[in-house]
Amino acid sequence: MFDYAKPILLTVILLLMTGVGAQATALPWWNDRVFYEVFVRSFYDSDGDGIGDLQGVIDKLDYLNDGNPDTISDLGITGIWLMPIMDSASYHGYDVTDYLRVHPDYGTNDDFRRLIDAAHARGIAVIIDLVINHTSSQHPWFQASAASDPTYADWYVWSDDDPGFVGPNGQRVWHPHSDRFYYGLFWGEMPDLNLTNPAVTAELYEIARFWLEDMRVDGFRLDAAKHLIEDGSEQEHTPATLAWLRDFRTHVKSINPDALLVGEVWSTSRIAAQYVPDAVDLVFAFD
Template identity: 55%
Template sequence: MYKGATFKTKKITICSLVGICLTTFLLSGCSGNQSNKTSIATPSPKADSIQSTATPQAAKVINKTDEQPSTVYYELFVRSFYDSDGDGIGDLKGITQKLDYLNDGNPETTTDLGIGGIWLMPINPSPSYHGYDVTDYRSINPDYGTIEDMQELITEAHKRGIKIIMDLVVNHTSKEHPWFVDSAKNSDSKYRDWYVWAEDQGRPANGASAAGGGNAWHSLLGSHYLGGFWEGMPDLNFDNAEVRTEMKDIGKFWLEQGVDGFRLDAAKHIYEDLLSDKTEATTVKNVSWWQEFRKAIHEVNTEAYIVGEVWENSAVTVGAYLDQAFDSSFNFGLAETLVNSVKTEKDSGTAFTLERTYKLYSKISDNQFTDATFLTNHDQNRVMSQLDNNPNHAKMAAALLLTLPGNPFIYYGEEIGMLGVKPDEGLREPMRWSAADQGEGQTTWEAGRNNAGAINVDVESQLNDSGSMLERYRELIALRNEIPALRDGGIRDYASGNPGVMAYERLTTQDQVLVVHNLTGEEQAIVLQPNVEGFSYSKILKTIAVKSILNSDQLTLPPYSTAIVE
């Protein structure tokens, strides 16, 4: 969990963690056939809690657990969200106008989504619609508004208890950035060494990109520059101290404008440019830079939240960045597992794996990390499309995401079941506010082909529908905010004994609840056993979807439902 702690010197090498990581994932997994027969649920043994000699109905004991105080974040593509001025392009003023949809600041109301943070995809000037190739790091894309609009958004968000983090893209700039233009034209330019030119460094202009596999080198004016993602995004040279200083100053600038932190794009590619760079030594250099960056921005705000994009399924690689660099790193492996679990309607051993992975992360971070969980993001086919437009599966995916530890990130439109498949524009289509394609605030920059003609896939249609996807998300977020163990707790595996039922305990130092999901379309029943502390779960605290029944120690769950038991 993130506590704004001071820096400590700690020597934990990546190699020393490999043994822990391999043990973690070799032990994980689940098999068996789905059944609606009563199964015996047994808690997984763990020595991380204070053991009790209590009887099965004893009071809860104090747990030794690494808590993860959290909030729910909402990933938002400004261009697609809400248009305040009628030009068809979403803007910052539009987001401000729709803040009450996200969180109205009143915990007593139930008409808002209830999120606590917003991740703004790139807002800097850029020649591309997506903004990941920046031309000016200290200003706002004119399509989106002004610095003053940004400050107003931040102020209004903070009034409602919403934090704002922004995408910070420092691995590369746009080919049209003045730095690069000058660097390319003049070999004596002060910016020449801000980029990587093969001829200047005596390097061969060949080598496959670590970001995409194609040739990472591009020809321009008789020289070749490095651009791992594509030729329009030349990589910056972080071996140059001036580049590092500039990027730290840019981070400080935005914190001074009031933002609460950053989502760091392409975080592992600062030095991992070519496939041949995928080494432990490169990861160490990457981590070292991000530690330097974090230390600098803490000079402005010690509570600034940093979440990195390290697109890896390896806990070792991801974990390295949690050593005084990032507060969180997106859990791509978990996202795949959750989607697969609901699609196949089978428990994947998620809690078993997470419990052990979090041990690793806690050790690396001195108990300072918070996981960043999600289902899909702007680079992946939307979850509803991956689930073949099955609303029951999509609702169960939401239930898993919003009852697990960490900061859950919801991709805009996920809460109303929007569809989206590649190419990338199809993943970032306009948010649907009403069934009318030209309704108030509706963005029109992209045709919205994936969602054209979709029935009830819009906010207006779902607002007052108790069975809607939107209502399910609102209910789950409210539940998470209400129950401390769901919001801030760690996790402990609790084997359900039924391959169609996923169960796990959520624990803070003072509270614990058992979360049980029926992933299947059939009624399932399990017998609850006392946990490792001798405590028996004996009362249903909350149910999602349809009411579950707990008769003595037998818990019966209707199809596609969730029970929170205390």
């Protein structure tokens, strides 16, 4: 059983670009929230199988915030950021195989809904990691794309020849498959989605709607937000990436105007600030 008193706790500074004058009296709900990062797999194991799960998070909510402002036995947090909980091929969860299903190690979609209900009853908002830059190579979309299924042929970034350039850190980004190459910024097992394809964008819009409406999350942390669309060897902060995020934010706000979007933009604060507030609501300050 895990020691729930020692979960991963990440203290972050978030950049919030707010207006002045009249707008200063109408700060968004997240402005004074304290968010607690939870890696479900190592947080609390409710059933003794050696793996943390959603029921374990529910069981320990009173440790995080018991909903009573007069008590001092809880941490008093007012937000939870769940690291990836969707079905995936790896322990970390950043290689999704099914965007609409909770990883079976963690429980079920109904377990997640119960967590949302229990958290909201205590005044705790819940946001989740949403990985939109890439999927697992085991995802059915990639399997179909690699097999030249015409429906999915352009859902990933393919090239007949190796373009030859490397990633921002000197890593290999073009990976061979049969007689072609596909682009995977982080790893060959995590191929990048082709977000210039309207069909891919439409699918991600529907995934966002599912989690906001059906599962009732309060927002998303967008993984690898600076890498979404490449322009040749330019793989960070491209105009197309910012434009895509602006449209995605508009879509999210049309579903829930109060939904929070946090962008993971590993860069200086000066560069990251260009994403706020039109592309995302908040970014991390990594410098």
